[in-house]
Amino acid sequence: MISPSSFLSLFIFSSLFISIHAKTLIHSTCEICSEQDPFVTFRFCTTSLQAASGSRHADIKELGKISIKLTYDNMTDTRSYIKKLLKNDIEKLSSYLKLRLDDCLDLYKDSISDIKDAMRYYSSKRYYEASLHLSSIMDATTTCDDGFKEKRLGISLLTKRNNATFELAAIGLSIVRILQIDNN
Ligand SMILES: *[C@@H]1O[C@H](CO)[C@@H](O)[C@H](O)[C@H]1NC(C)=O
Numbered sequence: 001m002i003s004p005s006s007f008l009s010l011f012i013f014s015s016l017f018i019s020i021h022a023k024t025l026i027h028s029t030c031e032i033c034s035e036q037d038p039f040v041t042f043r044f045c046t047t048s049l050q051a052a053s054g055s056r057h058a059d060i061k062e063l064g065k066i067s068i069k070l071t072y073d074n075m076t077d078t079r080s081y082i083k084k085l086l087k088n089d090i091e092k093l094s095s096y097l098k099l100r101l102d103d104c105l106d107l108y109k110d111s112i113s114d115i116k117d118a119m120r121y122y123s124s125k126r127y128y129e130a131s132l133h134l135s136s137i138m139d140a141t142t143t144c145d146d147g148f149k150e151k152r153l154g155i156s157l158l159t160k161r162n163n164a165t166f167e168l169a170a171i172g173l174s175i176v177r178i179l180q181i182d183n184n
């Protein structure tokens with residue numbers, strides 16, 4: 001769904017884009033992303049994108065690809081991390097935590113196939129399909145994290161990682177939305 005405010009941001013975005021004194025593209029893109037999704041912080045967005053190789057001279061389409069690639073890297077890293085916890089720390093884990101980690105491992109496995117699909121659709125400019133897969137990744141990280149909250153453990157072992165994946169996917173989704181409007 002496109003809210004009036006995202007039309008406004010698109011307008012601002014386009015104006016910035018053609019302005020000679022435009023801020024960097026990363027800066028203006030992250031402004032829109034953090035506006036579209038309150039869970040994405042401007043700082044997280046700029047830090048993540050600036051750290052990615054090739055982002056400095058990237059256009060908006062390339063920034064989207066970079067975000068999706070960052071999401072993918074983050075997810076495969078978290079999948080390995082969960083596997084390692086289950087393998088090395090199995091004796092220290094309560095059966096409850098073990099179950100939660102097993103669930104999260106399944107969620108991450110499925111989501112890795114989602115991110116691959118998102119990448120494929122993105123490259124062929126099928127933005128609607130790409131957006132569906134990105135959204136389902138965001139849902140999966142939330143489901144993984146919520147699992148730990150059922151038993152007031154206070155913290156989830158994966159919150160920081162779930163948050164990073166969620167935010168990176170949300171940045172990708174915001175860029176897809178910008179391109180979708182551009183496409184029509
Ligand atoms: C995951 O994303 C966060 C935020 O951008 C970053 O700090 C971290 O290094 C990433 N991890 C991997 C393995 O890409």
Ligand SMILES: *[C@@H]1O[C@H](CO)[C@@H](O)[C@H](O)[C@H]1NC(C)=O
Binds near residue numbers: 039159160
């Ligand atoms: C994860 O995200 C939630 C929601 O934005 C936030 O309240 C929480 O502080 C974050 N936790 C970590 C460890 O980043």
